[in-house]
Amino acid sequence: MMNDIGDTDGAREAQVEVKDLVKHFAQRGGFLGRNPRVVRAVDGVSLKIAHKRTLGLVGESGCGKTTIGRCILRLIEPTSGEVHFEGVDVLGLSGRQLRRMRRDMQMVFQNPYSSLDPRMSVLSIVGEPIQTHLSLSHSEMRDRVVELLEQVGMSGDHIYRYPHEFSGGQLQRIAVARALALNPKFLVLDEPTAALDVSVQAQVIAKLVELQQDLNLTYLFISHNLTLVHYVSDTIAVTYLGRIIEHASSEAIFDNPIHPYTQALLSATPSLDRELRQQRVILTGGVPDPVNPPPGCVFHPRCSRAKDACRQEEPRLVNAGDGHMVACHL
Numbered sequence: 001m002m003n004d005i006g007d008t009d010g011a012r013e014a015q016v017e018v019k020d021l022v023k024h025f026a027q028r029g030g031f032l033g034r035n036p037r038v039v040r041a042v043d044g045v046s047l048k049i050a051h052k053r054t055l056g057l058v059g060e061s062g063c064g065k066t067t068i069g070r071c072i073l074r075l076i077e078p079t080s081g082e083v084h085f086e087g088v089d090v091l092g093l094s095g096r097q098l099r100r101m102r103r104d105m106q107m108v109f110q111n112p113y114s115s116l117d118p119r120m121s122v123l124s125i126v127g128e129p130i131q132t133h134l135s136l137s138h139s140e141m142r143d144r145v146v147e148l149l150e151q152v153g154m155s156g157d158h159i160y161r162y163p164h165e166f167s168g169g170q171l172q173r174i175a176v177a178r179a180l181a182l183n184p185k186f187l188v189l190d191e192p193t194a195a196l197d198v199s200v201q202a203q204v205i206a207k208l209v210e211l212q213q214d215l216n217l218t219y220l221f222i223s224h225n226l227t228l229v230h231y232v233s234d235t236i237a238v239t240y241l242g243r244i245i246e247h248a249s250s251e252a253i254f255d256n257p258i259h260p261y262t263q264a265l266l267s268a269t270p271s272l273d274r275e276l277r278q279q280r281v282i283l284t285g286g287v288p289d290p291v292n293p294p295p296g297c298v299f300h301p302r303c304s305r306a307k308d309a310c311r312q313e314e315p316r317l318v319n320a321g322d323g324h325m326v327a328c329h330l
């Protein structure tokens with residue numbers, strides 16, 4: 001099903017546009033792999049992000065958020081759909097054109113402990129993309145790495161150190177410096193603080209917000225933490241089982257969530273307000289198996305407001321007013 005996305009970003013032109021993105025993975029199953037299964041990780045996602053804006057992609061683990069980000073950057077190939085960056089058909093590129101496009105679109109991964117090679121110095125980690133894509137001398141490359149480290153709030157003296165000598169927050173800053181090495185325009189930030197101590201999460205987020213302003217960056221910010229997404233995002237898309245089920249401005253999602261799943265996610269955020277805590281909606285069960293999604297509304301097995309139509313007909317993403325898009329029969 002195609003989830004059409006409304007223009008919740010005013011009249012701003014989209015820098016990144018995704019249309020009806022699908023990613024299915026084939027999985028071996030049954031005796032001698034005779035019954036292959038199809039995992040529907042992403043099932044018809046459309047979204048737009050305007051220049052210098054942040055779209056937050058939020059949902060539980062296993063909802064396809066990371067797969068959407070990886071498909072946009074072609075770190076994995078989508079099954080079908082369209083991805084456009086500044087009007088260029090990204091899925092139609094190959095060879096040199098694709099390598100050139102990758103300079104503009106980079107990703108920061110969730111876990112810096114595993115995304116950075118422990119055998120490489122900071123100079124090699126951050127300098128690697130510079131050496132691969134730009135013809136700079138060693139001293140020019142070294143100067144650029146020092147500049148990048150300072151940009152992310154670290155000392156240039158750290159270039160000859162190795163990953164084990166840094167804290168998690170410092171490692172994620174190094175990962176951000178590497179992502180910025182080729183002066184990208186668009187970053188996919190995949191749970192960039194999920195592996196960090198709470199005490200350093202705020203510092204890393206503040207640095208990402210500052211870098212966006214200074215370098216005119218566009219972000220796709222992926223997280224399961226709705227409060228964090230609300231803080232950094234201009235618009236928010238809520239994902240469930242590979243689909244977008246609600247999409248609106250950050251304020252609208254927080255002040256007036258319409259979809260029962262978004263309401264449940266919001267009510268689960270920690271609050272000091274006793275009344276709010278008592279109104280909590282507790283989601284039962286887990287996200288259904290993407291190999292065999294439920295018929296009708298994929299959220300119906302967990303929805304306390306499900307009615308007969310919900311079990312038969314999949315709701316389309318429609319405009320509930322002011323570009324607030326929601327996929328729910330209610």
Ligand code: SF4
Nearest residue numbers: 297300303310328329
């Ligand atoms: Fe719940 Fe029905 Fe809305 Fe799905 S369509 S979220 S089951 S009310």
